[in-house]
Amino acid sequence: MGAVSCRQGRHARVAAHKQGGNIQGPWTRGWKSLWSGVGTTRSGLEELWGLRGHQCLHREPLEPAPLIVEKPLCEWPVPQFINLFLPEFPVRPLSRQQQLKILDIVAKGSFGTVLKVLDCGRKGVFAVKVVSKVKVIQRDTLRQCKEEVSIQRQISHPFVHSLGDSWQGKRHLFIMCSYCSRDLYSLWSTVGCFAEASISLFAAELVLVLCYLHDLGIIHRDVKMENILLDERGHLKLTDFGLSRHLPQGAQAYTICGTLQYMGEREELCPVIGRRKDLRR
Structure with missing residues (x-):
């Protein structure tokens, strides 16, 4: 049965290719892929950050490209990679993230990258710090990352850059605050x-x-x-x-x-x- 399903899948891909649906490989990594996302809106900020492993369908120039939708939580391959960062970094439903639009890159350092984003729903500009989960584990800074969010949730002062929100995707952590130019x-x-x-x-x-x-x-x-x-x-x-x-x-x-x-x-x-x-x- 497995061999038959594999052959059927191969024939389906060949048929799609003959019909003009050329399936492109994973997105190019690096700054080039990030800048290609600037000024666009997609469902999920993590896709804007250029996650690899996604495939896009080439279409005619006049037809709009499809939105890239994040896989449901039940399909994520490594649940432990989510539980490690809870509860400081909850998993947000797509409706909470699909209205974010990258405007610019504010700063980049060893901690991660700070993006200037537009919340289209609230019509406000915010700063979002993007941190790689892999780097957090490799550098043994898990407690430090969680304590950063925990501390910012405790404090409320007019001279403190207060926390707006925090969540996690499949490969990144996101910390959103108000934007100061x-x-x-x-x-x-x-x-x-x-x-x-x-x-x-x-x-x-x-x-x-x-x-x-x-x-x-x-x-x-x-x-x-x-x-x-x-x-x-x-x-x-x-x-x-x-x-x-x-x-x-x-x-x-x-x-x-x-x-x-x-x-x-x-x-x-x-x-x-x-x-x-x-x-x-």
Whole structure:
């Protein structure tokens, strides 16, 4: 029976080819496939991100291309790859994701990629961080990823870039927040020097938000100008809680983390920095 079904499947594919339905192979990987998705709307943000394994049907130029629909949950091959990220990253039904449209790439780093997207249903612009599940497992950062979302769901402050939503696809995690077009570093690079009044305002708002976090037992551990966004009124929005930790009262964290360029040159960090420095000088 198996041999007969295989032959039938082969004959069906040959017949489809003769009728002009040329089936194309998997999408090209890399940035070229991503940019081909910019400005289009498909059912599921993960398809816009260029998942491999999908096949498209070539049609006449005047006929619109079909939507690429994600497989139902019951057909996913590795359920463990879903359970690992629950409950911080739930599985959303397609109706919650099919209205997202990629507008631009905001940033790309070792943590993942941040996309600027348009929610066509709510008619709002948001930022979505896309993180590969495989990289999370390979780098043993599962707890860190889940704690980032858990912490952002606990906090509510006018100077914190609050979490909008989080979910998972078959191969990626998605963290959606409101979109801010400028950060403190890019502003400083543009103007070259801040006025004293602006520095006083930035410092006051930063101290307020850090005191708020510390009262909740949360340490950010990666405060820098690139992680301080500015809203339309010029107020701060502290973002990127990827290295943050929630500690009970009296506990300490000993992991060396953060951005190397912003770290002080202390002797215990010499193996990381790659050079020695006498603390007495």
